[in-house]
Amino acid sequence: MRFQHFIAATLAATAMSVFPAAAADYPVPTVTLVTHSSPGGGSDVFLREMSKYLAPELGVNVVVENVSGGSGAKAMADLAQAPADGSRFYATTPTFIYTSLLSEPEFKYTDLEPLVNFFIDPEVIYTATGSAYQTLEDVIKESRESRGRWGAANPASLERQALEQLKAATGVDAGIVSHEGGGDLMINVLNGTLQIGVGEVQEIQSQLEAGEVRLLATFSDTRLDNYPDLPTVEELGYGVVVRKFRGIAGPKGLPADVIAAWEKATQAVLASPDYKKAYEANNLRANYMSHTEYGQFIDDFANETETFLRETGVIQ
Amino acid sequence: MLSRDFVSGLAAVLIGAVYLVFAYQLRTSALDDSVGPGGLPRTYGWLLLTLGLLIAAGALIKQIRSGTALDLKLEWKGQGRRIVWAGGLLAIGICYIAGVSTLGYPLAIALLLAAVALYQGARPGLHIAAIGIGGAAFLWAVFVLVLGVSMPMGLFAFL
């Protein structure tokens, strides 16, 4: 599904009426953010919200474009061949690393240059309210006695990796069931087919508020501000920490002034009180990383993932 | 020998065999369930192979029982010519795919309209050009202007 042309035109029109383009220091008048998410998908909605705050900070029009297909393979190919003039960027999530490693497409994450990171999306372990499990320990104990049934949203994903690592750390026997997205997983947790599921807080927010699911632990490195009583998996003694990042990457060889402009704008956007209220309500954690830090972070993340995939024999 | 049923059976055997070759090359990993990525494909492949053999055998038995030699001419009458004519239309389609990036959607689709109309027996004349251009304009309006599809524009990049 490619509607760039269409969506770009409409959005550019709206954006222009709201923010008069006053970019003196940014080299191009319009910045396009490419996402592999289809219109209305999680990353898509997130980007559109963020672009509203980003545009005035960068002093340009910000347009979101959906290049879906091949789980990000098409978007990476698009970006790797785009001009490195600061006009076109890719909204990164761990998906682009997984696709690069699993599918070996022509253009990979190594063909892009990580620019800055915005957020870390905390991943949590949840269970149905009606279940007998009050803590993660209960689940582990039960899995030790009989076989565990744990669920991840997608076959080869960060969530699956987290559960595989947890399984290895606890040494229990558990079937890790993968699904076709978070909704599918939620149904199977609610109807008791699965003991636990793993997902982003914002994904399960609705059930959480309605009291249909209960959180057991978070995979983040520190406790969550909105759920101070929720222990981290690390605290519980299983050294598994998951960092689902949301940042920006561009074509190789970005000019220094573009990098500087983004680093400045990102920090300003994350500090903006209006936006802060919005993203904190959605349980997103601001986690700014500069160009140098982010490049290093992506490399580490990719290496860790690659080791995991190789050790489990998914790739050779 | 070569009744249509017999050929269907052989075709199924052939497809099943080729598919199985690839299905057995699927590699395994530690994330695999016990069925694995290759489990169902291999089942499908063997089933298809078996069914193909059954169909071919059934066709043979039926023929032997009937006692008369199959009239090949009657069974396959006119099929060669049919394949050639259908192949012509397919060739027009392939030319379209090959040329649309260079020629651009409006010109390529106009040529396709005219070519297919002529191939299907429309009388040549100016009206064919009119239909090609008119049809292309209509499709361009619907797909590019209304639905916003980014068709390859080639020569028409200025539009």
Add this chain to the structure above:
Amino acid sequence: MEILYQTAVHLGDPYLFLAAAAGVAWGILGGAMPGISPSIAMALLLPFTYTMEPTGAIVLLASTYVGAEYGGSIPAILIRTPGTNAAAATVIDGYEMNKQGKAGLALGISLYSGVLGSLFGLMMLMLLSKPLASVALAFTPPAYFALGILGLSVIATLSGESLLKGFVAALLGLMIATIGTDPVTGSNRFTFGSSDLLTGIAPVLIMVGMFAMSELLVQASDRSEGIKVLSRPRMEFPGRKLAKRLAFPQAIGASIGTFEGVMPGAGGTIASFMSYNEARRWSRHKDEFGKGSPEGIAAPETANNAVAETALVPLLSFGIPGSNSTAILLGGFLIHGLVPGPMLFTRSADVVYGLYAGLFIAALSLLAIGMLMLPVCIWLVNRPRPYLSAFIFALILSGIYSIHASLFDLAIMLVAGTVGFFMRMLRIPFLPAVLGLVLGYLVESSFRRSLVVSGDDMSIFFTDKVSLALLVVAFLFVAGSVGKRILDAVRHRPSAKYSEGSE
């Protein structure tokens, strides 16, 4: 009754009226274009809804879905091209009726069945949302597997004179469905290093290829000046007698559609094929099926429109989209800061009632807009054959390209058309292939998922009550049709031809 009252309050809102009518018109147009699926038609509108008021935005998107599910039947009947996946079952008898010069009646039946299906689905959505949501929850992985098997049992009906050949075709479909990312491990299968194959082959490519492209090839191969039967460019609604006869198949379609819509992942295509099958099983005019039976249009068209309404049940009650189309609708909600799910009814009840009212208006506009558009469509297909063929070919090449902006997809479609052409020559029915392709992923993923859950214990398929019930029904269906075929063979009676797989 509170619901009905609250909904009725919104009916007079001219803004909702406009949104519903616009959505339906846009949906019919999108649905009628081969390749433009309901979800693409909705996604194209999404940017426009950003600035709209929330209720209007949601109504616009939902009405587009309703319109598109109907719109798919127009090319299915007129040019043998299912405009949407769910219209594939309509092709079987719809195109036959068209060939007999009864296109006007066929379109009339499909329109009024679509409207009835929408209204029925809407009633269920409004009044039985809670119980239906619990149906969705009862469907565990083994139950989904059993549902897939039940769907595959329809092969027996679609196979024509040879059951073996029907199975061959179904296996072909199942094999195509294995291309792409593995549902459990995430590794690649049969992709041969091509990034175009990573996400698998979209069923629509195979459907348009096997139905429409193969028909074009057959027409090109037949050089005799066949007489083309023209239909009067007027829409006809069935008379009282026919309407009475259609009531039962419509009831079948409505109930199957309601249930399939509720289950995330099941979808309209399975619902239409299954209701086609059931309508045939219980019909007094079985012989007419496959040869232009009005019942064969009424049942699937009622079903796929009912699906478009009840697919909102899991979305509104759990916030879970069951299909691409409802995923886009979810996006529409999120962009306006509304989170569908258990809290939606408490927090934004007004939007929900507005949506119900909008859907009611949409069902009625479907009738009005359909009646305006159809005569033009019939006039178009009455043009001389060479021009019509040229236009159909150009239309499907344009439509298929617009799915992923990919020339590769066009090549796949041409290949599928060629395969379809040879299958017809060898008298292999291709409808089972379409069915196998649609169900392949569901069957494989839920089969393997169930075994991961149970720790490779096959008994899970029989200990799960829903699964057991569905498997028993599927077994009875298959045993019934196989038994009948054997009986026919023993008595030397030719089995009736049900499919148009033969030449």
